[in-house]
Structures are given as structure tokens and as C-alpha cells.
Amino acid sequence: MQPWKKFVPFWLRTQCKLGLVVFLLITHLFVLTRIQFTVWPEMMFYPWLASQGYSHYTDIIHPYFPGLIWILQATGSVFGFLPTTIQSLTSLVILLIDVILFIFLRRLYGWSAAYLGLAWFILWQSFFEGNGLWFDLATVPFLLTALYFFQHWREKRRRRFLLCTSISLLFAILIKQSAALVVLPLLISTWLQDRRSVVWFLSPLALGLLGLFGWFSMQGNLLDILYWSIWFPLIDERAVSSFMLLPSFREVILFLPILILTFLGLLKEKKDRWFWGSVLFLTLLPVFPRWSFFHLQPFLAVSTILIARFFIQRPMVACIGFFIAVMITIPFYIQTWGHEPRFFGQDLERLASSVRREIGKKDVFILTGDQLLYPVLGIVPPKPWADWFPWYYEVRGGMIEQRLLEELRSNPPAFVLIDNPQSERAEYRYRPASVKQFIEREYQEVKEIEGRILLRR
Numbered sequence: 001m002q003p004w005k006k007f008v009p010f011w012l013r014t015q016c017k018l019g020l021v022v023f024l025l026i027t028h029l030f031v032l033t034r035i036q037f038t039v040w041p042e043m044m045f046y047p048w049l050a051s052q053g054y055s056h057y058t059d060i061i062h063p064y065f066p067g068l069i070w071i072l073q074a075t076g077s078v079f080g081f082l083p084t085t086i087q088s089l090t091s092l093v094i095l096l097i098d099v100i101l102f103i104f105l106r107r108l109y110g111w112s113a114a115y116l117g118l119a120w121f122i123l124w125q126s127f128f129e130g131n132g133l134w135f136d137l138a139t140v141p142f143l144l145t146a147l148y149f150f151q152h153w154r155e156k157r158r159r160r161f162l163l164c165t166s167i168s169l170l171f172a173i174l175i176k177q178s179a180a181l182v183v184l185p186l187l188i189s190t191w192l193q194d195r196r197s198v199v200w201f202l203s204p205l206a207l208g209l210l211g212l213f214g215w216f217s218m219q220g221n222l223l224d225i226l227y228w229s230i231w232f233p234l235i236d237e238r239a240v241s242s243f244m245l246l247p248s249f250r251e252v253i254l255f256l257p258i259l260i261l262t263f264l265g266l267l268k269e270k271k272d273r274w275f276w277g278s279v280l281f282l283t284l285l286p287v288f289p290r291w292s293f294f295h296l297q298p299f300l301a302v303s304t305i306l307i308a309r310f311f312i313q314r315p316m317v318a319c320i321g322f323f324i325a326v327m328i329t330i331p332f333y334i335q336t337w338g339h340e341p342r343f344f345g346q347d348l349e350r351l352a353s354s355v356r357r358e359i360g361k362k363d364v365f366i367l368t369g370d371q372l373l374y375p376v377l378g379i380v381p382p383k384p385w386a387d388w389f390p391w392y393y394e395v396r397g398g399m400i401e402q403r404l405l406e407e408l409r410s411n412p413p414a415f416v417l418i419d420n421p422q423s424e425r426a427e428y429r430y431r432p433a434s435v436k437q438f439i440e441r442e443y444q445e446v447k448e449i450e451g452r453i454l455l456r457r
Contacts (some may be wrong), residue, residue, distance in 0.1 A: 013173070017111055021118070025073045025098055028122045036339035038132025039083045042370050042387070044344075047072035048081045048375045049385060056315075057216075057224035060384035061400055063233045065212070067174030081375055083344045089220050090133040093141060094125065100144045101301060108151070109309050116318060119307030120325065121301065122259065127329045129294035132342070136177040136286075137297045142172035143182060144301055150186055160202045164189070166204040173205070174212065177229060178286035185278035209277065229394050232395065240391040252292070257324050258303060261317075265306030268313060276306060300373045344372060349422045351450045352376040355417065358454055360447065362414035367431060367439070368452055370417070382407040401432040408438055416455040423451055 046060055050073045054060045062069075072086070079085045103122055105114035130137060146168035153161035165186065174177035183205065190201050216225045236245055247255070266277055283298040311318035340346060352373055355364065364380050369388065374381055384401055384407075386392035393401040416439050419429055444454035 001436055010382075016077050022103060023116050024122060028092060028098060028125075029095060031122075031126065031333065032094060032131055034337055035126060035131055036336040036342055037083070037087050037090070038129065038342040039344040039372075040132055041343055041369075042068070042085070042098060042136055043072060043086050043133050043243055044076075044081055044375065045371050047076050049076055049380070051081070051124060052380050052384065054380075054383065055219065055221060057228045058384045059223050059385065061384050063229060063237065064135055064175050065177055065229055067171065068133075068176075070134055071138075072133075076443055078297050083341050086133055087341070088348055090131070090137075093133065093138060094130065094397065096141045097125075097301060098122070099363040100148065101304060104144060104148045104151075105305060105308050107148075108305070109312060111307075113312045116311045117304045120307060120311075120322070121304045123322075123325045123329050124300055127290065128296045128300060130297055132294065134294050136178075136295050137426075139172040139176045139179045140301045142168045142175070143179060143283070143298055145304070146172065146182070149326070150189075153197075154189070158199075159197060161166060162197055162200050164203060166201050167208075170205050170208040174208070174277055175304040176286075176378065177233070181282040184282065185275055188278075189275055223293060227396075228378075231365065237391045237396040238289060240394060243389075243391050245291050246289070246293045251291070254328060255296070257321065257328070258300065258307070261307045261310060261321055262303040264317075265310035266305075268310055269306060276302075279307075284367060301365070307409055347450065348372060348376070349362075349451070354449045355454065358449065359415045362441070364417055364454075365408070365413040367416060367418045367435075369429065370452075371416075382411065388430050390430050393430075398432075401434055405434050408435065412442065412457055413447075416457075417449075418453050418455060420448060420451055420453050437442075 008441060010326045021261075024345045042062070046069045049060050050056065050069060056062070056066050056069070072089070072353065074203060075085055076082075076087055098118060102118045105117040149161045149164040149168060152158070153165060155166070169179065169183060169186070171181075187198070187201065190198055204253045216222050224275065262280060266280070280299065280302055283302050284296075284368055287295040287299070307321075311321065348370065350372060356377060364373075364377070365382060366373055367388070371381070371385075371387075373379075382404060384403055385399055386404075405455060418439070439455065443457050446456045448454075
């Protein structure tokens, strides 16, 4: 025992330790509420459409399992489909990640590693576009919980821990299918250590997925969910050349410190190197071929576990690492401090007010990237709805494009909102050719509104 501990009561030491954790959590929450929050349109629009009676994979075209959308639909029905609802839920998810990560690190490597790991994660979490709810971020609490319970099982061989691991993984998979990749190293480790426990590990996963597909089968959407959530993201989506998005040189440089430290931490992990290496690789794999920082949230959380231990072993490296992290991340926090929510700011409110004055109680078809106008105006779009990306409209012989065109012909909206052809927005905005031709033939310009053009039939 260190000499100073003789003079400090145990309860006081514990209170100080917990107080530091609370301070870090409050600091993280304070930062999240002050920097710019990203209201990803899908997080508000998909649940709102579902609440209006639109069916997943037939009326709402998206490539994700519906778990997160169901949660957002339930919370939106109670608290309203508002940015504040999504922001509150996002902050709750992030704080839950903080707590789970701290408990995990505390159990594996002790208090010091837990403090360092949590501080490291807080520095980078928002920097990697983490202050906005997305499918990858929502999987992190369940992935960390699964790894935590699996570590318990490896040490104590109690099957209830394995069941908790499997259930946690199931929830992660129901939010985003890429979480299923983490099943592989856990399954191999289970097989190597206790083959009889494999059934306990796989049973909840199998039953949960069978229940999901069974429910959609009863709704008559089984083939649709199988195509859009499995075949499409694995095969058809990647076949569209414009889908690929590689990181820029700047993004690679910004990500490099975490990648290097993760690799060094992995080299120090002798006993479970293959296990942690596999988990890290499989959480990084879904970031490609369409790179974005917010897809890195699962990798960031898992890599923090190895980096925290490496920092304890190499204090000088920890000092250098934190210095570099502060130099990289602080400019981001300064630039985004006090900014209004992204995708749902005053511009959208002015646009909605202007459009409402022009169309009255009539309907409008929105071909811009402003799909959040629909819930603000209280108008539903034609079915099916898919984001304006070519990979949704060019697969399966243009089936979605043909269905949309038939709907427009059968029930033509009174107004159409498009981007101004002279604006930069119009240059990169994808529009299905047949839909564009239909609008040019059937509609005429009324006036320009906030950089968009309102057309009337």
C-alpha cells in the first residue's frame, strides 16, 4: 500500500475516484450540448414516415435493419419528431457508451487506465462526427456490452454471461447488420474454449433473427427485407461506381494517430492479440468502401481499450498522444461551438415558411435534399421513398424509379420543389431521368424560394 493511503479513508478515496468519473461525464455532456449537433435527416424522416403508415423496404427504401428506426419511432411518438428529441437520445447513447467503456476498462486494467481511456474517447468521439445519432453510433453500447460479458464468460465459464453476450450482439445487429461481423471472432473463441457452449451463444442470435424475418414474412415483406438489408448492401450497392467514397489525404492524416496507437497497443497484447485484432479489423471493415468519419465510432470505442492499456505501460507516449489529440481536436470544437443544428437550422424553417405560404394546404413533391420539409409541413411524399442516390434507383432494372414514376402519374402533386439549376446544389444532386423528364413536361416555374425553384402543375 502506498504511504499516503494510510491517511486517507477508503470511502474518501472511492468518492474522489467516482467524482472524477462524474466530472468527465459532465464535461462530455456539456461539450455535446454546446457544439454543433447533426440532425441526420434519416433519423427523423424514416421514423416519421413509419409513423404515417409507410412500410419498411416497400414504401421506405433503406439498407438497414429496422431496430433503430423502431426506437426512434417510439420516442418520436411520445416526445415528438423533433431535433431536441433526437439530440437528447443521442446524448443518452453517448453517455451510456462512456459509462460502459469506463466500467470495462476499470475491470480489465484498473482505475488509471479507465480514466485515461475515457478522457481519450471523449476527445475524439465528437471529432469523428459523433455528435449526431447514426446507426454505427447506436451499435456501440451493445458491442461494448457484448465484449464485456464475453470477457466475463472467458474468465468464469458461466453460460449466463454467454447468453448476455449473444443478446447484446443481437440488439447491435438489429440496429445495423455490420455488427454481425463481430460474431465471428467471438464464435471462434467460444468454439476453442468450450464447444458445448456454442449452442448457448448462437441460440439467441438465431431466434432473434428468425423472429425478425418471421414478423416481416407475416407483413408480406420478407423478400423485400432480405433484398434491401442483405443482398443490396453486400452486392448491388457496391456495384454502382459512384457508391465508393475513399478518404481524403487530410482524413487519413487525422486518423493516423489513433491507427498507430491501436497497432502499438495490439503488439503489446500477447495473450489475446488475435482476438482483439480480429474485433478491431471487423469494426473497421464496414467503413469501406464508402468512407465517413461517423462510421468509425465502433472502431474508436474498441481501439480505446487497447490504447488505454498502452498508455499505462508507456506514460511518455500517453503524454505525447494526448498532446497530439488536443492539437487536432481543439480547432474542431472551437469552429463548431455554438452553431445551430446541421440540416435543421433557421434556413430550413425559413424555407418551410415560404413554401407553406405558396402552396397553402396543397401537396408538394420535394426533389431537393430537404426531405425534412415533409414532417415540418405535415405532407407525406409519394411512395416509394428513397434518398436521392443513384444506387437506389439504378438497381433491379430501375424498379424504384418506375414505381415512383407510376405514382406521380397516378397522383400528381400540385407543386414540385427543385434545386435552382444554376446553383451548386443542382450540379451534384442525383435525379432519376424519367422522373426529371416527367416534371419538365408537366410542371412550370412559379417562383424562386430560398435558392430553390417552386413548380406548379
